[in-house]
Amino acid sequence: MFLLILGPLLMFLSILGSLHFMRSHQALWGLMPLKEEVIKLLTEVDDVSLQELKVVSIVGFGGLGKTSLANEVYRSLSESFSCKAIISVSQRPDMMSLLTSLFSKVSGHGDDRSYDLLGLIDNLREYLQGKRYLVVVDDLWDASAWDVIKCAFPESRCSSRVLTTTRIESVAIASCSYKWKFKVVPSKNFCLGNQCPETFEELCVKILQKCGGLPLEIITIASLLASQPTMSIEQWSLITPQFGITSNIGRDEADIEP
Template sequence: MANAATSVMGSVIGKLADMLTDKYNLARDVKQGIRSLQDELRTMEAMLLRLEDKDDDQIDPLAKDWRSKVRELSYDIEDCIDRFVLNHSHGDGGSTANFVHKAIQMVKTLFKDRGIAEEIRRLKRLEARDLVGIDAPREEIISLLRCEDKEHKVVSIYGIGGQGKTTLAMEVYNKITEAAFDSRAFVSVSQTPDMKKLLRDILSQISKSHFDQSQMLETVEQLIRTVKECLKDKRYFILIDDIWNVWAWELVRSALPRNDNGSRIITTTRIEAVAKSCCTGIAAQMYQAKPLSHEDSQRLFFKRLFLSSDDCHPDLRKVSDDILKKCCGLPLAIISIAGLLANRSKAVEVWVNVLRSIAAAVDKDSPIDKMKRILLLSYVDLPHHLKSCLLYLSVFPEDYAH
């Protein structure tokens, strides 16, 4: 039941995200309503994920009833979205605002259910603090992007995998007001990029008409010219994530006109030489992603296992410190180990055994190799059906989204 509810909720959130693209050209207030609805549904999704970890006999009747209502609500909203998409394809988009208003009211009604409301409020407070140690670097990068209004500026975030570069870049991207720019786009390059797809992804976010026309274009060069033409007189903000080599950046850069409209670009990469290339010949700044401090590592670790660090038994604190030392301040490693421990008994001997497994695997490795081995340990600990699921997903190319 919980799996079904979580699955349909994820589908609904994804469809709402699609409605925010230029494809539908919705009014600003409608878009704000959809974003508000997304936020509420993500909180519900977080609650459903917590219920997933429990057997039905461990869940009280009120929570079960709420879960059933959420599932039905998800189906209703998904039906509304599907009808909207169908009507839009026939030129009728007038009912969008009514649909969004109705969906928000249904969500608010569910949030008022007794017995679950306090848990929801607690989850929302956790959600607000979910990104540990990100405030200072986010503000630093925003300050780097501030310069003369008309100056073209690039900030390149670099560092080893698992440090949260993409999360940091997205936080900056979301924090800077959308109204300050004519066009915005976020794309991921990856290790084996499909440059045609990447350029079309940019077009899909900056101009629906140009994107539609791009389906007829066959070469990368044609797409570059189209993106460049679309952006030449605009103040744009583009986030280019996960660049692996210089040639990929140079190709993307050739599509982004260097104008005097105050445009901004953020890039992320694991490779310092690529970061330097992103910053060559323009007003630019490199920013090296830093590992989490021990205090922030503790906050992230305990937040994944308890409501707060105060809920951790004193006997577990020493072993948790030793576990965190092995994670080298890498958020991905910390989250993975916390996820592994979340499904085990909170007994000292259990955590010590996990520590021994980590130590045996990572003591002689570099930080990035340590993280890979920690991820492997987390994979080995998964139940069989989830291992099969992950192996199935691995047949898709990197960044495959269809």
């Protein structure tokens, strides 16, 4: 139902904001801002969607922390659901084993009966019908895998929730295809209000182009920028040329305080 994008630009802003917060406050900020945003997406309701099954997808490249974020959200919300489970799909999933594991986790016991795939899906749907469930479907690689897995989730109007993670945006969109929209999470430490100032965003894009999307290079430059006395466009313009990054950004921007 919702698509949460953790792209390279967001990664850079999140790292920068987190490192600057840690330097200033000697505290670990970690995934908390993103965690709270995902929880909000999963729990916020209106008159129409109050009881509907809601699917939220976290998408971003490997090593970004999607699984850790999903696990943190699961730990925070799981006590509110009568049935809950985390399953990991991977690139070449054995759907029988995967759905058998899902049934064991949501039910708390196994089933010795012999099923084909359709029978197993029917058994899962029957068990979950009328129950409020929370399922994390981690590491989706293919929309076809989701097409099978989603058949096990009944629309029982019990305010059930499914959280998926994937590296592939098209797969995330497919898993949210009931009614989906994009929602980009800002870095609350770095940005002013809910939006990153346009001038900073322009320079971030140039930095990311220079990094080629490589996490280690992104972290290196973000760490250097976060260590500066002030987070101002003037300060950034003094640092970035050493990486071969130039900018025509003006020098009338206000400092950004953490």
